[in-house]
Amino acid sequence: MTASGLSRLLLILLPLIGSFDANAEEQSLYARLGGEPVVSRVVEQTVSRIANDPRHNHSLAKVNLNKLYKKLTVHLCAITGGGCEYTGDDMKTVHAGLDITQGDNYAMIESLRQALDENGIGEREKNELLKILAPFEREVVSK
Secondary structure (H helix, E strand, O other), rough: OOHHHHHHHHHHHHHHHHHHHHHHHOOOOHHOHHHHHHHHHHHHHHHHHHHOOOOOHHHHHHOOHHHHHHHHHHHHHHOOOOOHHHHHOOOHHOOOOOOOOOHHHEEEHHHHHHHHHHHHOOOHHHHHHHHHHHHHHHHHOOO
C-alpha cells in the first residue's frame, strides 16, 4: 500500500476509532441495572418477598412499605451512580430497633438476588451491587 493509500485509510478509520472510544466510557451501574423502572421493580419484589415471609417479616412490622420502596429506590440510585441524592437517615438509624438478624439479612440478599435474576440483571452487575451493599451489613444487623 502506498503512503497516500495508507493516509486515506487512516482518514476513514480515525472517526471509527474515535467512536469506539466514546462508547467505551462505562455506563453507571444504575444505568446497567436498567435505571429507575428496573431498580424500583427489583426493590418492590425484594421487599415484598421479605414482607410475605413469616420467618423474616418481623423487621417490617412497624415499617410503612410504600415509604420504604421509595426511600430504598432512591438510595440504590444514589449508591450506584444514578444521580439521585439520598436524603434519608443513615442506615444504622433507619434499622435501629428492627431487630434484624444475620438470617434476616441473608434472606434479604437472597430475595434481592432472585429479583435481580427475574429482571434479567447480569452477573457482573449483581456482583457489583452486592459489593456496594456488603458494608451496610454492619449497620443493619443488630443481633
